[in-house]
Amino acid sequence: MKFVPLLLVAVWLSCHSCSSTWSSPSCSSPPSRWCSSLDSAIRCGVVKQCLESNFTKSRMTDDTVKVELYYESLCGGCRGFLAGMLYPTLVMLQDIMTVTLVPFGNAVEKPDGAKYIFECQHGEEECLGNMIEACLLNMSPSAIDIIFCMESSSDVIKSAESCFNIYETELSWGKIMSCVNGDAGNHLMHLNAVKTNALDPPHEYVPWITINGEHTEELQDKAMASLFTLVCNMYKGPKPGVCGGDKRHYKSYCHRE
Template sequence: AKMKALLLLVLAVGFNVQYGGSSMYSSCSESPLNWCSSLDSAVECGVLKSCLQSNFSKSRQTEDLIEVGLYYESLCPGCRQFLVLMLFPTAILLQDIMAVKLVPFGNAQESGTTGKYVFTCQHGEQECLGNMIETCIMNMSQIAYPIIFCMESSSDVVNSAKACTGIYDPDLSWDKVMGCVNGPLGNQLMHQNALETAALKPPHEYVPWITINGEHSDDLQQKAMTSLFSLVCSMYKGTKPAACGGSQMHYQNYCQNK
């Protein structure tokens, strides 16, 4: 349900940005997060077919979701490329069979004692700040992934954070985010990221470091980096969604050249 909400929100914002806020569903009074919450809102917002298809797909699930874990750094070029170009698009297309786990820490180092941990990052202080902002956002927002996608796809990861948060989760106070970043909550959350990264088996050697259902191997890493979409589709044991070729969907509407 959360991934469905993310998809609807991203599509809604993307549509409004591309077309100057002129939407074919201008009569829709609901937040994109609530489009599929009831039959009336789905009809009003013009997404009834999509909502019904999503619910039908979920009702047929008999297997656990495929969990894709990404251990990364906010300013690592390879991490950003994988997150933006591979992980997030795949998560949208395969929302019914896939879960995402993000752990921003990577090759950072931790020192200090309880409550006063100090972090040193591979790409400097700005990367530590980016890691911390994304960690706090994941702790404070139900729609953190679009915010992180927005940040990582921008030209300036850290300085885009406030604007990205305002776009996707306007109810989340930026002051509260920074309170987490600069306070004991953020420090403890990042410590947990450090512990989780250190506990990886086998130990991580680089980032992005990808796990599938908690497991990592050279073969899984290579397949995920080459085509995460194909990997998730092939590993899911239940009824394949249409995106995987589970059922053929044909779109017969054309704009004729007159």
């Protein structure tokens, strides 16, 4: 995200009403892209918020906390952690953490000529879900938003296209399915298999979580209990306000008339 600060300030001052809400009817971009450009920030009515976020990021000079999730698309525990813990934490702490998703989990791959065949713990539908999510992660900047939508729905596979259409405005669903059904998807899933099988220590279950490349039972338990608290505690830079870093106190009241 790169803005010209003086230009943004000028726009904000001349269009302060744009920053009074978090989006506007003319906004067609998913939240992850609201601050991607000045035009997008204006259309979505978040110029002020993007300015504040950019200022906050400029102060975050230390390395982010790197969270990797090894999972499979139809695993109940994986879905619960991704939708109920990982995604909300990322929304709140995106300035101090990065997230890598590796959909493969307890699957097994077998060579088949120049390609691979995959057998998944929860059957062929899970293999399809893993493949869709692998292609999304490779092709769409809104992949994590789409995957959250899929994994929090009642049916991961059936919701995939509608979730995609909510968050992705530039790619077509057909391109994602071309990846899923073609050599690209097969190669991406192979890479996920290699990465999963290279874990040290080897994964024993999913969801399997690493923090800054490390997995211990203590880190796993803390991440499962409160990933938000864990990331705030592990970040070595100045704590953002949401972590309690600036000790803000809000004393605004709505009095009875």
